[in-house]
Amino acid sequence: MISIVTPTYNSEQYLEDCIxxxxxxxxxxxxxxxxxxxxxxxxxxxxxxxxxxxxxxxxSEKDRGMYDAIRKGFKMARGDIFCWLNSDDMFMPWTLQVVGKVMKNSRVQWITGLPSHFNEDGINYMPILSNPIFDSWFIKHGWMEGRKLWAIQQESCFWTKDLYEKVGGIDKNCRLAGDFHLWVKFAHCTDLYTVNSVLAGFRIHEGQLSGDRNAYYAEIGSLNSIQNFASKHGYYKKAYNLYLKIKKNSSKRCSLWIQVNK
Structure with missing residues (x-):
């Protein structure tokens, strides 16, 4: 089953199109x-x-922001494939059919499609007609954010429940760049596969939360700075050595994920 999570708040203008x-x-x-x-x-x-x-x-209840709402949604989810679709965005009619078929391959844990957009009236247009290259090295080092290289369109991404749980889910403390942060964590565990099809579109309109690009990039910069600081001062190495010690003394399978917060 595919579980689709949609966070909403006063979303009546576009919600029916999404549904x-x-x-x-x-x-x-x-x-x-x-x-x-x-x-x-x-x-x-x-x-x-x-x-x-x-x-x-x-x-419907008060939350601490969009990513808190998304975390709640995934806790409710019963499927083995996850995605989130914001209330102003839309799927294509064939989206889930393609996703269901591609993700039958056990090697595929995370996929995306060709970038696509809708205008405020819901008219689809595709400024990019070729597959962007989403290399794991560039994703995990924070390059895939729309300035240095392509941004990964969140509404076109699908991933396994196992992958989501392995990395600890989405960070509810993020305000704008929770998707970017999640992609970085995913890229440390698996590759991002791109299908040669438009799966969903991002609607561009006034007043949207993601419209504040300066604040979005500032949050990304903060996340990258924290990761760089942790690497420079040896925190990753210390955590890895601790992991090896635990693994050596444990009969159970274990994995390592490091999350660094302010």
Whole structure:
């Protein structure tokens, strides 16, 4: 099953487009989990309208931001493939069918598609018609963020539940760059595979949280600085030596993941 998580807060303007893009999927083994932050507009009415029309579950309660809501959603998820689709973005009709087929390959833990966008009216356009190269080395070292090299479009990414849990999930303390942080963690564990198809589109419109690019890049810079500091002062080496000691004295399989916070 594919679990799709959507965080919402006062999202009535675009939410129905998002929902309908999921309902139109040819692949039916999915669930849609909407985590609302206590909307005061018509968002809840829309969720009530659709809750019996397709595999939708939703909650509405205060949260500590978008990534806190996303973490809640993935804790509710029952599928073995995860993604999150923001309330103003949309899938293509074939998206889940492609994902379900590709991820039957046990080597594939994380995939994305060709970059694509929607304008404010939901009209799709594709400024990039060739596959970007998402090399794990560049991802794990913080290069794939849209300035140095391509950015990885979050709404087009799908990954296994096992991979998500292995890296400790998404950081709820991030405000804007939680996707970037998650990709860096994924890249330390596996490769990102690109399928030669548009899987989803990012809607560009006024007032969106991701529209503040300066703040987004500032948060990325902060994350990269923390990682560089940890590397420079030997924290990774110390953690790795501790891991080897634990592994040597344990009969159980173990793995190492290091998360460095401020």
């Amino acid at each position: 309908q893009s999921i309902m139109k999927q040819r692949y039916k083994d999915y669930e849609h989990i909407v985590v609302d932050g206590g909307s005061s507009d018509g968002t809840i009415d829309i969720l009530k309208k659709y809750e019996n029309q397709y595999p939708l579950r939703w909650i």
